[in-house]
Amino acid sequence: MVETGASAVQSGEGLLFLTDEQLRKGIEAMFFAYRAFTADPDRILAEHDYGRAHHRAIHFINRQPGLTVSNLLTMLGVTKQSLNRVLRTLVxxxxxxxxxxxxxxxxxxxxLTERGQALERELSDAQRARMRLAYRAAGPAAVAGFRQVLExxxxxxxRQFYQSMREGVA
Amino acid sequence: MVETGASAVQSGEGLLFLTDEQLRKGIEAMFFAYRAFTADPDRILAEHDYGRAHHRAIHFINRQPGLTVSNLLTMLGVTKQSLNRVLRTLVxxxxxxxxxxxxxxxxxxxxLTERGQALERELSDAQRARMRLAYRAAGPAAVAGFRQVLExxxxxxxRQFYQSMREGVA
DNA sequence: GTTTTACGTCAGCGTTGTTGACTTTCCAAG
DNA sequence: CTTGGAAAGTCAACAACGCTGACGTAAAAC
Incomplete structure (x- = not known):
């Protein structure tokens, strides 16, 4: 066991947000939110006979047009064989x-070709729409915290990769 | 297309956090953070010849001892055939x-049997350890925002399920 | 000129999801 | 008491998407 019990509370610093129970709620929040996060794209992808792997490839190619296969490989964290299968069908x-x-x-x-860009837009519009609602509901301060914790x-x-992705979209 | 362009900015309300670029960063943060989130358990599971599906089942059984198969089914959002395969090996x-x-x-x-509880502890200790570091680094205000946005x-x-999970662990 | 790198590809395998069809068990309502 | 339907389990087939290992080609780097 790494650390058990309400270790944070025992520190006596009043760090209630570090209770095991709080951590557990965070874990479950990640699980349920990620489900929702992928639900809309999954629906769209199914119509086009693609899967999440295709989405991820399309997303990053759109984000950094002209990136190389090995760049993409590093970002996605999969083997080239796995990526290649996906990439081949997209080409x-x-x-x-x-x-x-x-x-x-x-x-x-x-x-991305024009058709690729069209699918990318369809997918990211859906995903952004959900994100926008969540952001709007939670407010700017919550959004800042959200990003901080994820980071x-x-x-x-x-994290380096994430931060270094340029802000513009070209 | 659902909504394109920097729609939030056009609203003139100064809602900079609703820019398409901000939303995109949120999307990528979810992607990279979820990868990290599952990385530690995945390593442990691989040693035991189990997968993520086993982890999810174990997590929720530990969380609500005595829950029925259909309860679990609803929470996990998979088919009974898929869950059954996992559950059978665990039994x-x-x-x-x-x-x-x-x-x-x-x-x-x-x-969970004693052995089940042991594995659950091993998995959730690892996951909580990462969560604890992230929480500590970001601070209580960020954590609150994190949870709000995910919710x-x-x-x-x-969300109902998530909120209704009792706080105690029994 | 040899080695290394980037990429593609074939073959095979495991996990985890899916649909569809079917059985058994059992509560509950007619 | 019979019957309808819910809960659970099972079998079969399949697809997506990870993985390893081996091999080939072209081009860059040394």
């Missing part, structure tokens, strides 16, 4: 274009 | 006990 279906690198011809630079949960290297 | 391996209902003998009331994201019926 075959004409949603993604893989351009050979000009400086380094081994690289493939990924871009603190990430592994350091993934 | 076979002696981590979960399925007691026939006394009032309604069709029901199976689920309980607002949930579908109403799942």
């Amino acid at each position: 075959e279906d004409g949603l993604v274009e893989a351009r050979v690198g000009r400086r380094d011809k081994r690289e493939r630079h990924l871009h 603190a949960m990430m592994d350091p290297d993934l | 076979e391996d002696g981590l979960v006990e399925a007691r026939v209902g006394r009032r309604d003998k069709r029901e199976r009331h689920l309980h 607002a994201m949930m579908d109403p019926d799942l």
Whole structure:
């Protein structure tokens, strides 16, 4: 066992938010919220015969047009075989274009086609709509806290990635 | 398309936190944080030849000892066939006990055995440890906001479940 | 010129989700 | 007391999406 019991309370600092029960509620909140978070895109993807893996690829290709396969690999944290299967179908279906690198011809630079962008918009509109409602309901202060806690949960290297994603969308 | 462009900004209310870019960052934060959130349990589960599905079952059985299979089904949001496969291995391996209902003998009331409790503790200690660090780093105000936004994201019926989970652990 | 890197691909496997069909058990209402 | 339907379990088949391992090609790097 790592740490058991209401360790935070025992510290006597009045850190009620660090009770095991509070932590447990946070864990469950993550579970249920993530379910909701993926529900809308999942519905749309099912209509197009795609899955979550396709969504993730599309999202990051849209976010950083021209990123290479290995970049994407690092961000998604899957094997190249797994990603390749997904990427191949997206290229075959004409949603993604893989351009050979000009400086380094081994690289493939990924871009969304118009059809790819259309699906991306459909997916992210749905996801943003839910997010917007949640943000609006909770208010700006809550949103700041939300982002702070999520960021603190990430592994350091993934946090780097997250923070370094440029703010503009091109 | 549902809503495109920086709709919130156009409302002129100064709701900067509702920009598409802010929403996008929230979406990515969810993605990366959830990865981290499941990483520690996943490692432990792999050692025991179990998967995330087992973890989820164990979590909720521990949380509400004696809950029925259909209760669990509703909370997890999977089919009974899918849950049954998981539950069967847990019962076979002696981590979960399925007691026939006394009032309604069709029901199976689920309980963790000692070995089940041991694994639950191992898993949730790891998960809580990460959560505790994140909470501590972000502070109580951020934690409150974190919970508020997650709660607002949930579908109403799942939010009901989430809120109604009793605070004690029995 | 050899090694390393980036990418693609084939084969095989495991977990976890799905649908559909069917049985058994049992409560409850007619 | 019979019957309808809910709760639970099971079998079969399938799909998405992870994984490992092995292999091939092209190009960059040393």
